[in-house]
Amino acid sequence: QVQLVESGGGLVQAGGSLRLSCAASGSIFRINTMAWYRQAPGKQRDLVASITRGSSTNYTDSVKGRFTISRDNAKNTMYLQMNSLKPEDTAVYSCNAGITYQSRGYYFTRDYWGQGTQVTVSS
Numbered sequence: 001q002v003q004l005v006e007s008g009g010g011l012v013q014a015g016g017s018l019r020l021s022c023a024a025s026g027s028i029f030r031i032n033t034m035a036w037y038r039q040a041p042g043k044q045r046d047l048v049a050s051i052t053r054g055s056s057t058n059y060t061d062s063v064k065g066r067f068t069i070s071r072d073n074a075k076n077t078m079y080l081q082m083n084s085l086k087p088e089d090t091a092v093y094s095c096n097a098g099i100t101y102q103s104r105g106y107y108f109t110r111d112y113w114g115q116g117t118q119v120t121v122s123s
Contacts, residue, residue: 002026002112004095009117012085016121020080022095022114029107032098034071034078038091038119048093049080062088085121092116 008020024031035050049059049069057069068081078095094116100109 002028002099002101004097004112004114006093006095006114006117009093009119011120011122014086014121014123016085017081017083018085018119020082020093020095020117020119022078022080022097024076024097024099024112027101027103028076028099029102030100031073031076032100032109034095034097036069036078036080036093036095038089038093039116040088040091043091045094051078082119085119087121087123089119090121091119093119 003025004022006020006022008018010018012018033050033052036048037045038048039045047060048063049067051057051069051071066084071078095114097112098109099112100107
C-alpha cells in the first residue's frame with residue numbers, strides 16, 4: 001500500500017507564506033515525477049508545479065517567482081514553499097506522484113494522489 005499525505009495548509013493573510021509537505025509511505029521502489037495541483041471552488045484542478053526525480057522543476061506562470069517546489073528523495077517527501085500569497089491562491093492543494101512499487105516479483109508504476117489540504121488567503 002502506497003499513501004501520499006499532505007500537510008501545512010491553513011489560513012494566512014495576503015502577502016504571507018505557507019509551506020506544504022507531501023510525504024509518501026508504503027512499499028515504494030522509486031518515486032518519479034512529483035507535482036502539486038490546486039482546485040479552487042467551482043474551477044477545474046490545475047497544475048501548480050512539478051519536479052522530476054533529478055529536481056528539474058516546472059511552474060505555472062501565475063506562481064513563478066513566488067512558489068518553490070523541492071523534494072527530499074531520502075525522505076520520500078516533496079515540499080511547496082509559497083511566498084507572497086494572494087487571495088487567488090486560495091484552493092485545495094493536492095500532491096501527485098508517479099510511484100514504482102514491487103509486487104510478487106514484478107514492478108508496477110502508477111499515479112497516486114494525496115487527500116488534499118486547504119489553503120485560504122484572506123485579503
